[in-house]
Amino acid sequence: MKKVFLFLAIIFAATAAKAQFSVGADFVSNYIFRGAVQDSEPAIQPGIEYSTGVFSIGAWGSYSTNFASLQEADLYLSFGFDNGLSFGLTDYYYPTMSFFETDKAVSTHSFELNAGYETGSLSFAANYIFNNSTNTQDGTYYLEAGYAFTDNVSLAVGGGNGWVTATGGDDFQISNIALTVSKEVELTEKFSLPVFGQVILNPNTEMYHLVVGFSL
Numbered sequence: 001m002k003k004v005f006l007f008l009a010i011i012f013a014a015t016a017a018k019a020q021f022s023v024g025a026d027f028v029s030n031y032i033f034r035g036a037v038q039d040s041e042p043a044i045q046p047g048i049e050y051s052t053g054v055f056s057i058g059a060w061g062s063y064s065t066n067f068a069s070l071q072e073a074d075l076y077l078s079f080g081f082d083n084g085l086s087f088g089l090t091d092y093y094y095p096t097m098s099f100f101e102t103d104k105a106v107s108t109h110s111f112e113l114n115a116g117y118e119t120g121s122l123s124f125a126a127n128y129i130f131n132n133s134t135n136t137q138d139g140t141y142y143l144e145a146g147y148a149f150t151d152n153v154s155l156a157v158g159g160g161n162g163w164v165t166a167t168g169g170d171d172f173q174i175s176n177i178a179l180t181v182s183k184e185v186e187l188t189e190k191f192s193l194p195v196f197g198q199v200i201l202n203p204n205t206e207m208y209h210l211v212v213g214f215s216l
Contacts, residue, residue: 055077140160
């Protein structure tokens, strides 16, 4: 894992000087990830990204507003091409243990390989956890297909095995059926607020969730 950290640092240093910078944050009523509850409290989810050409590197996090629940601070890098293909690596990190701790028995880092493809309104994604940690299972995968009905309405269906499921087994389970709706709420003549909502059904756990939020 130390080699992965070093690789991320080198890539960041090499591209930061000529990359484009973006920053933002979402405010959500609760945090649901791939159909599973990560945090039932309202959360602030900041993001920072550098991008240049087909390459992007960034950081994303989720922090409960009561500061006593979930904290997450991820790093990622990705390559997105004009033909719709994309590839990437995500480091899911939960700051309850040192960031530099790499012992699998206590580390709170989980590394995931990501691949995706978009064509028209259709999108496909495949994700694979390749290291074991205290938060995830080695060999966990998650597959998802999505369809955008309009620019503001989309449906995603996904599932996998391992920590994606309630039992943590090897069998594939559908865990996420999510309908997402977004709109711009005009507050003044010069300022509008992006608002979104999700209706989420998890057939694996037989649970239903509702999320609303806005972006800055």
